[in-house]
């Protein structure tokens with residue numbers, strides 16, 4: 001089988017020798033999640049990657065992941081949320097005082113007042129119960145705790161209202177990179193085809209543009225969204241937070257039924273080889289799911305934590321390449 005392997009870069013894969021080894025193991029593109037990078041950090045990555053891509057791997061693409069309308073926490077010192085503890089989510093880019101979570105998005109607070117009472121953080125690894133919701137502050141109790149770090153995703157149960165647009169951060173990234181032919185973009189949290197068509201206008205006409213399917217409406221409207229995109233990623237991390245595990249599995253199964261007839265290639269994302277973040281081997285279940293996805297017609301795999309923060313970035317790529325034609 002022939003398919004793309006998109007390897008996310010992060011602290012575990014910041015060195016050119018790791019890029020070289022991941023490329024040799026089968027990575028066809030790299031992904032940089034710009035939500036985790038300040039402008040100067042992004043410049044640092046792009047400087048190194050430009051030299052690598054243009055001198056060593058002229059076919060390599062770097063996909064810049066844009067936040068789109070996805071809600072993410074701002075900046076704060078990491079801490080651990082204990083079950084039963086009360087926590088404040090306050091409007092702002094950062095929080096200096098301990099135990100407070102900054103949320104930079106005004107539309108989050110409007111939606112929180114109407115949600116079903118659940119706030120999920122970091123793809124629902126952490127769950128909060130809303131106690132009160134005001135214009136600039138949500139008070140919540142921790143139901144499922146754990147360590148929370150900056151810039152992690154926020155999901156509200158039962159809330160569909162949000163402002164669909166590229167924020168200032170995203171627009172600055174596009175302006176900074178629009179002249180780079182080896183760069184493409186993946187837009188998070190696209191709602192529908194109309195939104196994707198609006199985004200298309202912002203980029204250079206030849207720019208590679210991927211729509212990340214992370215909401216029910218996007219999975220249901222995938223064929224229409226594909227009309228304004230060069231590729232689709234089925235993002236099971238956010239879908240799991242949006243729809244719950246059962247809803248995510250149903251949506252992924254339905255999407256797989258039509259993946260072969262989509263007008264653009266689709267890639268599978270979200271915990272593809274999660275086990276390999278900490279272990280040198282995948283689970284049987286992960287490998288079986290990858291094989292089934294490729295047999296169904298997926299044309300790519302996106303590795304996230306596995307290559308960005310995992311202990312085995314190169315081995316993860318090699319494992320993802322198991323079903324490549326040349327590996328047979």
Ligand SMILES: Nc1ncnc2c1ncn2[C@@H]1O[C@H](COP(=O)(O)OP(=O)(O)O)[C@@H](O)[C@H]1O
Nearest residue numbers: 008009010011033036037151152304305308309
């Ligand atoms: N430049 C970076 N610096 C630090 N951590 C990063 C960076 N890029 C990605 N990560 C981390 O790598 C992991 C995978 O990244 P990603 O798939 O973008 O995750 P998420 O969307 O959940 O934040 C996450 O744990 C994220 O926090």
Ligand SMILES: C=C(OP(=O)(O)O)C(=O)O
Nearest residue numbers: 235236237238239269270
């Ligand atoms: C790959 C995904 O997107 P993100 O990294 O933005 O959470 C996902 O949700 O599965």
